[in-house]
Amino acid sequence: MAIRIDYSNMIGEAVGGISEADWAAAPASFMKAHEGFAALRKDGMVGFADVVSDDSLREQAMNFAALVEGKYDDIVILGIGGSALGPIALRTALRPSAWNMLSAGSRDGFPRLQVLDNVDPETISALLDRLDLARTLFVVTSKSGGTAETMSQFLIIHKSVVDSGLQPVDHFVFVTDPANGALRPLATKLGLAALDIPPSVGGRFSVLTPVGTLPAALVGIDVTALLAGASEMVRRCETTSLLENPAGIYGMLQWLADTKYGKVINVFMPYSDPLRDFASWFVQLWAESLGKHTPDGGSVGQTPLAALGATDQHSQVQLFMEGPKNKVVTFVAVQDRATDVSIPRAFEDVKELGYLGGHTLGELIGIEQRATAGALAKRGRPNLTIHLDRVDAWHVGGLMMLLEMATAYAGQLYGIDAFNQPGVELGKQFAYALLGRPGADDAKKEWESIPAPDARWSV
Ligand code: PA5
Numbered sequence: 001m002a003i004r005i006d007y008s009n010m011i012g013e014a015v016g017g018i019s020e021a022d023w024a025a026a027p028a029s030f031m032k033a034h035e036g037f038a039a040l041r042k043d044g045m046v047g048f049a050d051v052v053s054d055d056s057l058r059e060q061a062m063n064f065a066a067l068v069e070g071k072y073d074d075i076v077i078l079g080i081g082g083s084a085l086g087p088i089a090l091r092t093a094l095r096p097s098a099w100n101m102l103s104a105g106s107r108d109g110f111p112r113l114q115v116l117d118n119v120d121p122e123t124i125s126a127l128l129d130r131l132d133l134a135r136t137l138f139v140v141t142s143k144s145g146g147t148a149e150t151m152s153q154f155l156i157i158h159k160s161v162v163d164s165g166l167q168p169v170d171h172f173v174f175v176t177d178p179a180n181g182a183l184r185p186l187a188t189k190l191g192l193a194a195l196d197i198p199p200s201v202g203g204r205f206s207v208l209t210p211v212g213t214l215p216a217a218l219v220g221i222d223v224t225a226l227l228a229g230a231s232e233m234v235r236r237c238e239t240t241s242l243l244e245n246p247a248g249i250y251g252m253l254q255w256l257a258d259t260k261y262g263k264v265i266n267v268f269m270p271y272s273d274p275l276r277d278f279a280s281w282f283v284q285l286w287a288e289s290l291g292k293h294t295p296d297g298g299s300v301g302q303t304p305l306a307a308l309g310a311t312d313q314h315s316q317v318q319l320f321m322e323g324p325k326n327k328v329v330t331f332v333a334v335q336d337r338a339t340d341v342s343i344p345r346a347f348e349d350v351k352e353l354g355y356l357g358g359h360t361l362g363e364l365i366g367i368e369q370r371a372t373a374g375a376l377a378k379r380g381r382p383n384l385t386i387h388l389d390r391v392d393a394w395h396v397g398g399l400m401m402l403l404e405m406a407t408a409y410a411g412q413l414y415g416i417d418a419f420n421q422p423g424v425e426l427g428k429q430f431a432y433a434l435l436g437r438p439g440a441d442d443a444k445k446e447w448e449s450i451p452a453p454d455a456r457w458s459v
Contacts, residue, residue: 003233003398005246007384009377010253016325016380018256026252030242033251033412040408046419047200048404049237052208052230052397058223060195061210064173065217071170072137075218076127077115078153079141079211081284082203083175084117086212086400087141089281091115093274093396094221110220111137119149124156133164133171137218140174141211143197145181148431168192175210202419204285205404208397222393229397237405247405250384254328254406255413257382258302263328266302267320270332271309271369274391278332279306282403289407291423292416300414302328310368317372321379329376329383332399333369336390337362 010017040046051057077087091113116124138157142150154172161171174194176183187194195210206212208230213223237247257263266286268279283304291301307316309331320327343364345357356364369385376383386402388395411418429443 001229001394002387002389003246003395003402004387005249005384006387007249007253009373009383009385010257010328014380015377015382016261017382018253018261022256022260026256027242029413030245030248030252030409031240033409034240034245034248036412037405037408040419044200046205046408047198048202048205048208049234049401049408051198051201052227052234052401054198057196057198057209058213058227061213061217062223064193064195064214068137068218071135072111072218073135074131075111075113075137075139075215076131076157077113077117077139077141077215078150078157079115079139079175080117080147080149081288082206083141083143083147083150083211084115085204085277085281085284086207087113087215088115088117089275089278089400090207090212090216090221090226090396091219092277093391094216094226094393095219096274108220111218113215113219116153119152124153128157128160133161133166136171138172139215139218140172140176140183142174142176142181142183143201143203143206143211145174145176145183145186148428148435151182173214175214204288205419207281207400216393225393226397229394229399230401232394233398233401234405237402247402248409250330250402250406251409251413253384254302255410257328259300259414261382262326263382264302265305265327267305267307267316267327267329268332269307269309269312269329270334271365272332272334272337272391273308275332275334276308278396278399279308281400282306285403285407288421288424289418290410290414290416292414292418293423294415300416309372310365313368313372320376320381325381327381329373329381331369331373331383331385333366333385333387334389334391335366335387338391 009015011020011023013019041049077084095110095113114127116127140150140154158168158172161168169191172192174183174187174192176194176197177199178184178196184194195214197206197209197211201209208227213226216226217223237245239245242248242252254266268282270276270279283306286302286304294300320329340360340362342360343356343358346353348354348357373383373385386399388399407418429440430447432440433444433447
Protein backbone atom coordinates (compact mmCIF):
# COMPACT_ATOMS: atom_id res chain seq x y z
CA MET A 1 0.00 0.00 0.00
CA ALA A 2 1.63 3.23 -1.02
CA ILE A 3 1.07 6.82 -2.06
CA ARG A 4 4.00 8.47 -3.79
CA ILE A 5 4.52 11.86 -5.45
CA ASP A 6 6.78 12.03 -8.48
CA TYR A 7 7.69 15.67 -9.01
CA SER A 8 10.51 15.26 -11.51
CA ASN A 9 8.45 17.26 -14.03
CA MET A 10 8.28 20.21 -11.62
CA ILE A 11 11.99 20.91 -11.21
CA GLY A 12 14.28 22.53 -13.76
CA GLU A 13 14.14 24.84 -16.71
CA ALA A 14 13.65 22.09 -19.29
CA VAL A 15 10.18 21.29 -17.92
CA GLY A 16 9.32 24.95 -17.28
CA GLY A 17 9.49 24.27 -13.56
CA ILE A 18 11.07 25.55 -10.39
CA SER A 19 14.81 26.19 -10.57
CA GLU A 20 17.06 23.85 -8.64
CA ALA A 21 18.31 26.89 -6.70
CA ASP A 22 14.78 27.82 -5.60
CA TRP A 23 14.06 24.23 -4.67
CA ALA A 24 17.30 23.99 -2.69
CA ALA A 25 16.16 27.02 -0.67
CA ALA A 26 12.67 25.61 -0.03
CA PRO A 27 13.40 23.53 3.11
CA ALA A 28 14.24 26.71 5.03
CA SER A 29 10.91 28.40 4.11
CA PHE A 30 9.13 25.17 4.97
CA MET A 31 10.40 25.25 8.56
CA LYS A 32 8.37 28.39 9.23
CA ALA A 33 5.26 27.01 7.54
CA HIS A 34 5.60 23.80 9.51
CA GLU A 35 5.94 25.72 12.74
CA GLY A 36 2.83 27.81 11.99
CA PHE A 37 0.64 24.80 11.23
CA ALA A 38 2.01 22.81 14.20
CA ALA A 39 1.13 25.73 16.50
CA LEU A 40 -2.46 25.83 15.20
CA ARG A 41 -2.78 22.11 15.89
CA LYS A 42 -1.18 22.36 19.32
CA ASP A 43 -3.48 25.22 20.33
CA GLY A 44 -6.50 23.16 19.29
CA MET A 45 -7.46 25.71 16.64
CA VAL A 46 -7.15 23.31 13.71
CA GLY A 47 -8.08 19.70 14.37
CA PHE A 48 -8.58 17.92 11.04
CA ALA A 49 -5.29 15.99 11.27
CA ASP A 50 -5.90 14.91 14.85
CA VAL A 51 -9.52 13.80 14.73
CA VAL A 52 -8.71 10.92 12.37
CA SER A 53 -7.22 9.03 15.30
CA ASP A 54 -10.14 9.84 17.62
CA ASP A 55 -11.78 6.46 18.18
CA SER A 56 -14.85 7.88 19.87
CA LEU A 57 -15.62 10.04 16.82
CA ARG A 58 -15.21 7.03 14.53
CA GLU A 59 -17.48 5.01 16.80
CA GLN A 60 -20.23 7.64 16.66
CA ALA A 61 -20.53 6.93 12.94
CA MET A 62 -20.05 3.17 13.12
CA ASN A 63 -22.46 2.71 16.03
CA PHE A 64 -25.21 4.76 14.41
CA ALA A 65 -24.78 2.83 11.14
CA ALA A 66 -24.96 -0.48 13.01
CA LEU A 67 -28.09 0.66 14.84
CA VAL A 68 -30.03 1.39 11.64
CA GLU A 69 -28.69 -1.47 9.52
CA GLY A 70 -31.32 -2.87 7.17
CA LYS A 71 -33.85 -0.10 7.89
CA TYR A 72 -33.32 2.05 4.80
CA ASP A 73 -33.04 1.71 1.02
CA ASP A 74 -31.94 5.31 0.54
CA ILE A 75 -29.69 7.62 2.49
CA VAL A 76 -30.04 11.26 1.45
CA ILE A 77 -27.57 13.87 2.65
CA LEU A 78 -28.85 17.42 2.90
CA GLY A 79 -25.77 19.62 2.87
CA ILE A 80 -23.64 21.91 0.73
CA GLY A 81 -19.97 22.78 0.22
CA GLY A 82 -17.77 20.90 2.65
CA SER A 83 -20.81 19.07 3.99
CA ALA A 84 -21.48 17.51 0.59
CA LEU A 85 -18.37 17.32 -1.60
CA GLY A 86 -16.49 14.92 0.69
CA PRO A 87 -19.32 12.39 0.93
CA ILE A 88 -19.84 12.60 -2.85
CA ALA A 89 -16.13 11.97 -3.44
CA LEU A 90 -16.17 8.98 -1.07
CA ARG A 91 -19.26 7.53 -2.68
CA THR A 92 -17.92 7.78 -6.22
CA ALA A 93 -14.50 6.44 -5.27
CA LEU A 94 -15.46 3.66 -2.92
CA ARG A 95 -19.05 2.66 -3.52
CA PRO A 96 -19.96 3.53 -7.08
CA SER A 97 -23.04 1.29 -6.97
CA ALA A 98 -24.47 3.32 -4.07
CA TRP A 99 -25.57 6.30 -6.15
CA ASN A 100 -27.73 4.66 -8.72
CA MET A 101 -31.35 5.77 -8.31
CA LEU A 102 -32.38 3.65 -11.26
CA SER A 103 -31.43 0.35 -9.70
CA ALA A 104 -34.43 -1.53 -8.39
CA GLY A 105 -33.40 -1.88 -4.78
CA SER A 106 -30.45 -1.25 -2.58
CA ARG A 107 -27.24 -2.80 -3.91
CA ASP A 108 -24.91 -5.25 -2.19
CA GLY A 109 -27.22 -5.19 0.83
CA PHE A 110 -26.41 -1.52 1.43
CA PRO A 111 -28.64 1.50 0.83
CA ARG A 112 -28.14 3.94 -2.03
CA LEU A 113 -26.61 7.31 -1.19
CA GLN A 114 -27.93 10.56 -2.66
CA VAL A 115 -26.56 14.00 -1.89
CA LEU A 116 -28.78 17.05 -2.24
CA ASP A 117 -26.21 19.82 -2.45
CA ASN A 118 -28.26 22.50 -4.16
CA VAL A 119 -31.58 24.23 -3.87
CA ASP A 120 -32.72 23.84 -7.44
CA PRO A 121 -36.40 22.98 -7.02
CA GLU A 122 -36.30 20.59 -9.98
CA THR A 123 -33.78 18.30 -8.31
CA ILE A 124 -35.44 18.13 -4.93
CA SER A 125 -38.91 17.59 -6.47
CA ALA A 126 -37.61 14.81 -8.71
CA LEU A 127 -35.89 13.11 -5.79
CA LEU A 128 -38.94 13.37 -3.53
CA ASP A 129 -41.12 11.92 -6.29
CA ARG A 130 -38.89 8.86 -6.52
CA LEU A 131 -38.11 8.18 -2.87
CA ASP A 132 -40.04 5.85 -0.61
CA LEU A 133 -39.92 8.09 2.47
CA ALA A 134 -40.72 5.20 4.78
CA ARG A 135 -37.43 3.57 3.69
CA THR A 136 -35.30 6.75 3.62
CA LEU A 137 -32.92 8.30 6.13
CA PHE A 138 -32.05 12.00 5.74
CA VAL A 139 -28.65 13.03 7.06
CA VAL A 140 -28.77 16.79 7.67
CA THR A 141 -25.15 17.96 7.68
CA SER A 142 -24.18 21.49 8.64
CA LYS A 143 -21.26 22.59 10.78
CA SER A 144 -22.78 26.01 11.41
CA GLY A 145 -26.25 24.57 11.72
CA GLY A 146 -27.71 27.56 9.90
CA THR A 147 -26.84 27.39 6.20
CA ALA A 148 -29.84 28.68 4.23
CA GLU A 149 -29.72 26.02 1.52
CA THR A 150 -29.53 23.11 3.97
CA MET A 151 -32.12 24.57 6.33
CA SER A 152 -34.59 25.06 3.44
CA GLN A 153 -34.10 21.47 2.34
CA PHE A 154 -34.68 20.33 5.89
CA LEU A 155 -37.89 22.37 6.22
CA ILE A 156 -39.28 20.93 2.98
CA ILE A 157 -38.39 17.33 3.74
CA HIS A 158 -39.41 17.51 7.39
CA LYS A 159 -42.87 18.59 6.22
CA SER A 160 -43.03 15.76 3.68
CA VAL A 161 -42.06 13.24 6.34
CA VAL A 162 -44.63 14.56 8.82
CA ASP A 163 -47.34 14.84 6.14
CA SER A 164 -46.73 11.20 5.27
CA GLY A 165 -47.55 10.23 8.83
CA LEU A 166 -43.95 9.23 9.56
CA GLN A 167 -41.99 10.07 12.70
CA PRO A 168 -39.05 12.47 12.15
CA VAL A 169 -37.07 10.54 14.76
CA ASP A 170 -37.03 7.56 12.39
CA HIS A 171 -35.98 9.54 9.33
CA PHE A 172 -33.50 12.22 10.33
CA VAL A 173 -30.05 12.30 11.84
CA PHE A 174 -28.05 15.52 12.20
CA VAL A 175 -24.29 15.98 11.82
CA THR A 176 -23.28 19.29 13.32
CA ASP A 177 -21.19 21.21 15.85
CA PRO A 178 -21.45 19.71 19.35
CA ALA A 179 -22.68 23.00 20.83
CA ASN A 180 -23.23 25.79 18.33
CA GLY A 181 -25.85 26.43 15.69
CA ALA A 182 -29.55 25.77 15.33
CA LEU A 183 -29.37 22.03 14.57
CA ARG A 184 -28.06 20.89 17.95
CA PRO A 185 -30.96 22.27 20.04
CA LEU A 186 -33.40 21.21 17.33
CA ALA A 187 -32.10 17.65 17.58
CA THR A 188 -32.76 17.73 21.31
CA LYS A 189 -36.24 19.19 20.80
CA LEU A 190 -37.18 16.58 18.19
CA GLY A 191 -35.40 13.71 19.97
CA LEU A 192 -33.13 13.08 16.97
CA ALA A 193 -29.66 11.58 16.99
CA ALA A 194 -26.93 14.15 16.31
CA LEU A 195 -23.31 13.31 15.54
CA ASP A 196 -20.41 15.68 16.06
CA ILE A 197 -18.29 17.79 13.77
CA PRO A 198 -15.54 18.84 16.18
CA PRO A 199 -15.40 22.63 16.65
CA SER A 200 -11.79 22.73 15.37
CA VAL A 201 -12.71 21.17 12.01
CA GLY A 202 -14.19 23.38 9.30
CA GLY A 203 -16.47 22.25 6.46
CA ARG A 204 -14.00 21.53 3.67
CA PHE A 205 -11.64 19.76 6.09
CA SER A 206 -14.41 17.66 7.63
CA VAL A 207 -14.71 14.65 5.32
CA LEU A 208 -12.94 12.35 7.79
CA THR A 209 -15.32 13.27 10.64
CA PRO A 210 -18.94 11.98 10.75
CA VAL A 211 -19.60 14.31 7.78
CA GLY A 212 -17.98 11.63 5.64
CA THR A 213 -17.65 8.67 7.95
CA LEU A 214 -21.39 8.42 8.75
CA PRO A 215 -22.54 8.14 5.13
CA ALA A 216 -19.52 5.95 4.43
CA ALA A 217 -20.45 3.57 7.24
CA LEU A 218 -24.10 3.57 6.16
CA VAL A 219 -23.21 2.41 2.64
CA GLY A 220 -20.59 -0.10 3.68
CA ILE A 221 -17.32 1.76 3.05
CA ASP A 222 -14.47 0.54 5.25
CA VAL A 223 -14.25 3.52 7.63
CA THR A 224 -11.48 1.95 9.70
CA ALA A 225 -9.26 1.61 6.62
CA LEU A 226 -10.19 5.14 5.49
CA LEU A 227 -9.05 6.62 8.79
CA ALA A 228 -6.01 4.34 9.01
CA GLY A 229 -4.83 5.59 5.61
CA ALA A 230 -5.34 9.16 6.79
CA SER A 231 -3.52 8.58 10.09
CA GLU A 232 -0.57 7.04 8.28
CA MET A 233 -0.44 10.12 6.05
CA VAL A 234 -0.54 12.44 9.08
CA ARG A 235 2.50 10.59 10.38
CA ARG A 236 4.36 11.03 7.08
CA CYS A 237 3.42 14.70 6.79
CA GLU A 238 4.44 15.74 10.29
CA THR A 239 8.17 15.70 9.67
CA THR A 240 10.00 19.01 9.46
CA SER A 241 12.18 17.53 6.75
CA LEU A 242 10.57 18.92 3.60
CA LEU A 243 11.98 16.31 1.26
CA GLU A 244 10.39 13.51 3.25
CA ASN A 245 7.07 15.26 3.75
CA PRO A 246 4.59 14.65 0.88
CA ALA A 247 2.16 17.39 1.99
CA GLY A 248 5.02 19.81 2.51
CA ILE A 249 6.36 19.04 -0.95
CA TYR A 250 2.96 19.45 -2.61
CA GLY A 251 2.15 22.72 -0.83
CA MET A 252 5.63 24.13 -1.40
CA LEU A 253 5.76 23.21 -5.09
CA GLN A 254 2.39 24.81 -5.79
CA TRP A 255 3.17 27.92 -3.76
CA LEU A 256 6.52 28.45 -5.48
CA ALA A 257 5.03 27.69 -8.89
CA ASP A 258 2.28 30.23 -8.30
CA THR A 259 4.14 33.04 -6.59
CA LYS A 260 7.50 32.86 -8.42
CA TYR A 261 6.67 31.29 -11.78
CA GLY A 262 3.21 32.60 -12.61
CA LYS A 263 1.53 29.18 -12.45
CA VAL A 264 -1.74 30.60 -11.19
CA ILE A 265 -3.84 27.56 -12.12
CA ASN A 266 -3.59 24.11 -10.52
CA VAL A 267 -5.28 21.48 -12.67
CA PHE A 268 -6.23 18.36 -10.71
CA MET A 269 -6.50 15.47 -13.16
CA PRO A 270 -6.99 11.92 -11.94
CA TYR A 271 -6.84 9.16 -14.53
CA SER A 272 -9.57 7.23 -12.80
CA ASP A 273 -13.37 7.41 -13.03
CA PRO A 274 -13.73 6.57 -9.31
CA LEU A 275 -11.72 9.74 -8.56
CA ARG A 276 -13.80 12.00 -10.83
CA ASP A 277 -15.68 13.61 -7.92
CA PHE A 278 -12.54 13.62 -5.78
CA ALA A 279 -11.33 16.37 -8.13
CA SER A 280 -14.35 18.55 -7.22
CA TRP A 281 -13.66 17.94 -3.54
CA PHE A 282 -10.07 19.10 -4.09
CA VAL A 283 -11.20 22.15 -6.05
CA GLN A 284 -13.23 23.40 -3.08
CA LEU A 285 -10.44 22.62 -0.62
CA TRP A 286 -7.81 24.53 -2.60
CA ALA A 287 -10.06 27.42 -3.71
CA GLU A 288 -11.91 28.25 -0.51
CA SER A 289 -8.83 27.75 1.67
CA LEU A 290 -6.21 29.64 -0.30
CA GLY A 291 -8.10 32.32 -2.26
CA LYS A 292 -7.73 35.08 0.30
CA HIS A 293 -6.75 38.63 1.11
CA THR A 294 -3.31 38.85 2.69
CA PRO A 295 -2.82 40.97 5.83
CA ASP A 296 -1.23 43.71 3.69
CA GLY A 297 -4.33 43.94 1.49
CA GLY A 298 -3.07 41.83 -1.44
CA SER A 299 -4.92 38.90 -2.98
CA VAL A 300 -3.51 35.39 -3.33
CA GLY A 301 -4.57 31.90 -4.35
CA GLN A 302 -4.05 29.49 -7.21
CA THR A 303 -7.21 28.69 -9.17
CA PRO A 304 -7.90 24.95 -9.03
CA LEU A 305 -9.41 23.31 -12.07
CA ALA A 306 -10.89 19.81 -12.21
CA ALA A 307 -10.13 17.57 -15.17
CA LEU A 308 -10.41 13.85 -15.83
CA GLY A 309 -8.02 11.65 -17.75
CA ALA A 310 -8.24 10.30 -20.35
CA THR A 311 -11.55 12.05 -21.13
CA ASP A 312 -10.18 15.60 -20.95
CA GLN A 313 -7.30 14.78 -23.28
CA HIS A 314 -10.02 15.39 -25.86
CA SER A 315 -11.19 18.61 -24.25
CA GLN A 316 -8.86 20.63 -22.03
CA VAL A 317 -5.38 19.20 -22.75
CA GLN A 318 -5.02 21.32 -25.91
CA LEU A 319 -5.24 24.38 -23.64
CA PHE A 320 -2.77 22.90 -21.14
CA MET A 321 -0.27 22.19 -23.97
CA GLU A 322 -0.50 25.38 -25.98
CA GLY A 323 -2.49 27.93 -23.96
CA PRO A 324 -0.95 30.36 -21.47
CA LYS A 325 1.97 28.88 -19.54
CA ASN A 326 0.21 29.57 -16.27
CA LYS A 327 -0.66 26.06 -15.08
CA VAL A 328 0.63 23.17 -13.07
CA VAL A 329 -1.08 19.85 -13.71
CA THR A 330 -1.49 17.44 -10.79
CA PHE A 331 -2.04 13.97 -12.19
CA VAL A 332 -3.29 11.09 -10.09
CA ALA A 333 -2.23 7.71 -11.48
CA VAL A 334 -3.56 4.37 -10.26
CA GLN A 335 -1.43 1.24 -10.42
CA ASP A 336 -3.97 -1.57 -9.91
CA ARG A 337 -7.62 -1.19 -10.76
CA ALA A 338 -10.50 -3.12 -9.23
CA THR A 339 -10.94 -4.78 -12.56
CA ASP A 340 -9.31 -4.73 -15.96
CA VAL A 341 -10.64 -5.44 -19.42
CA SER A 342 -8.64 -6.96 -22.24
CA ILE A 343 -8.87 -5.41 -25.65
CA PRO A 344 -9.52 -8.25 -28.09
CA ARG A 345 -7.22 -8.83 -31.05
CA ALA A 346 -9.26 -8.28 -34.19
CA PHE A 347 -9.06 -6.35 -37.45
CA GLU A 348 -5.29 -6.53 -37.12
CA ASP A 349 -4.79 -5.29 -40.66
CA VAL A 350 -6.53 -2.00 -39.80
CA LYS A 351 -3.84 0.43 -38.62
CA GLU A 352 -6.12 2.30 -36.17
CA LEU A 353 -7.35 -0.89 -34.45
CA GLY A 354 -4.67 -3.53 -34.85
CA TYR A 355 -2.12 -2.14 -32.36
CA LEU A 356 -4.68 -2.03 -29.51
CA GLY A 357 -5.46 -5.76 -29.42
CA GLY A 358 -3.65 -7.65 -26.65
CA HIS A 359 -3.41 -4.60 -24.37
CA THR A 360 -5.87 -3.92 -21.53
CA LEU A 361 -7.88 -0.77 -20.79
CA GLY A 362 -5.92 -0.42 -17.53
CA GLU A 363 -2.70 -0.37 -19.54
CA LEU A 364 -4.15 2.10 -22.02
CA ILE A 365 -5.30 4.62 -19.40
CA GLY A 366 -1.98 4.30 -17.52
CA ILE A 367 0.08 4.80 -20.68
CA GLU A 368 -2.05 7.78 -21.70
CA GLN A 369 -1.38 9.43 -18.34
CA ARG A 370 2.38 8.95 -18.71
CA ALA A 371 2.27 10.11 -22.31
CA THR A 372 0.36 13.30 -21.40
CA ALA A 373 2.66 14.09 -18.47
CA GLY A 374 5.68 13.55 -20.72
CA ALA A 375 4.23 15.65 -23.53
CA LEU A 376 3.52 18.55 -21.17
CA ALA A 377 7.01 18.37 -19.69
CA LYS A 378 8.57 18.21 -23.14
CA ARG A 379 6.79 21.47 -24.01
CA GLY A 380 7.92 23.18 -20.81
CA ARG A 381 4.65 22.69 -18.92
CA PRO A 382 5.34 21.56 -15.33
CA ASN A 383 3.33 18.75 -13.80
CA LEU A 384 3.52 16.17 -11.07
CA THR A 385 2.00 12.76 -10.54
CA ILE A 386 0.57 11.34 -7.34
CA HIS A 387 0.77 7.57 -7.64
CA LEU A 388 -1.72 5.37 -5.78
CA ASP A 389 -1.35 1.61 -5.66
CA ARG A 390 -5.12 1.38 -5.92
CA VAL A 391 -8.35 3.26 -5.19
CA ASP A 392 -9.49 1.77 -1.91
CA ALA A 393 -10.49 3.23 1.45
CA TRP A 394 -6.92 3.29 2.79
CA HIS A 395 -5.51 5.13 -0.23
CA VAL A 396 -8.44 7.55 -0.49
CA GLY A 397 -8.14 8.46 3.22
CA GLY A 398 -4.40 8.95 2.74
CA LEU A 399 -4.82 11.08 -0.38
CA MET A 400 -7.42 13.27 1.31
CA MET A 401 -5.14 13.85 4.27
CA LEU A 402 -2.15 14.54 2.04
CA LEU A 403 -4.06 17.28 0.24
CA GLU A 404 -5.60 18.72 3.41
CA MET A 405 -2.19 19.00 5.05
CA ALA A 406 -0.71 20.41 1.84
CA THR A 407 -3.44 23.06 1.89
CA ALA A 408 -2.60 23.91 5.50
CA TYR A 409 1.11 24.26 4.67
CA ALA A 410 0.35 26.30 1.55
CA GLY A 411 -1.84 28.61 3.67
CA GLN A 412 1.12 29.24 5.95
CA LEU A 413 3.39 29.93 2.97
CA TYR A 414 0.91 32.43 1.53
CA GLY A 415 0.60 34.03 4.97
CA ILE A 416 -3.19 33.65 5.09
CA ASP A 417 -5.78 31.88 7.21
CA ALA A 418 -6.63 28.75 5.22
CA PHE A 419 -9.49 27.85 7.55
CA ASN A 420 -11.94 30.72 7.18
CA GLN A 421 -14.01 31.96 4.24
CA PRO A 422 -14.83 35.65 4.84
CA GLY A 423 -15.25 36.24 1.12
CA VAL A 424 -18.56 34.35 0.95
CA GLU A 425 -20.11 36.45 3.71
CA LEU A 426 -21.27 39.51 1.76
CA GLY A 427 -23.27 37.49 -0.75
CA LYS A 428 -24.87 35.53 2.12
CA GLN A 429 -25.78 38.76 3.91
CA PHE A 430 -27.34 40.20 0.74
CA ALA A 431 -29.40 37.02 0.34
CA TYR A 432 -30.52 37.27 4.00
CA ALA A 433 -31.52 40.88 3.41
CA LEU A 434 -33.51 39.96 0.32
CA LEU A 435 -35.23 37.08 2.14
CA GLY A 436 -36.05 39.26 5.16
CA ARG A 437 -33.94 37.47 7.76
CA PRO A 438 -33.87 39.45 11.02
CA GLY A 439 -30.61 41.31 11.70
CA ALA A 440 -29.77 41.90 8.03
CA ASP A 441 -30.53 45.64 8.08
CA ASP A 442 -26.96 46.77 7.35
CA ALA A 443 -26.72 44.33 4.46
CA LYS A 444 -30.05 45.65 3.18
CA LYS A 445 -28.71 49.22 3.17
CA GLU A 446 -25.52 48.15 1.42
CA TRP A 447 -27.55 46.19 -1.13
CA GLU A 448 -29.70 49.23 -1.81
CA SER A 449 -26.59 51.33 -2.40
CA ILE A 450 -25.69 49.19 -5.43
CA PRO A 451 -26.78 51.04 -8.60
CA ALA A 452 -29.84 49.50 -10.26
CA PRO A 453 -29.22 47.59 -13.52
CA ASP A 454 -28.73 50.06 -16.39
CA ALA A 455 -31.06 49.43 -19.32
CA ARG A 456 -28.31 50.55 -21.74
CA TRP A 457 -26.20 47.54 -20.81
CA SER A 458 -28.81 44.87 -21.28
CA VAL A 459 -29.99 43.25 -24.50
O1 PA5 B 1 -15.75 24.73 3.78
C1 PA5 B 1 -16.62 25.36 4.33
O2 PA5 B 1 -16.54 25.76 5.50
C2 PA5 B 1 -17.91 25.66 3.60
O3 PA5 B 1 -17.85 25.28 2.27
C3 PA5 B 1 -19.07 24.96 4.29
O4 PA5 B 1 -18.85 23.58 4.28
C4 PA5 B 1 -20.41 25.28 3.62
O5 PA5 B 1 -20.60 26.66 3.55
C5 PA5 B 1 -21.55 24.66 4.39
O6 PA5 B 1 -21.51 25.09 5.70
P1 PA5 B 1 -22.23 24.33 6.87
O7 PA5 B 1 -21.60 23.00 7.01
O8 PA5 B 1 -22.01 25.19 8.05
O9 PA5 B 1 -23.67 24.22 6.49
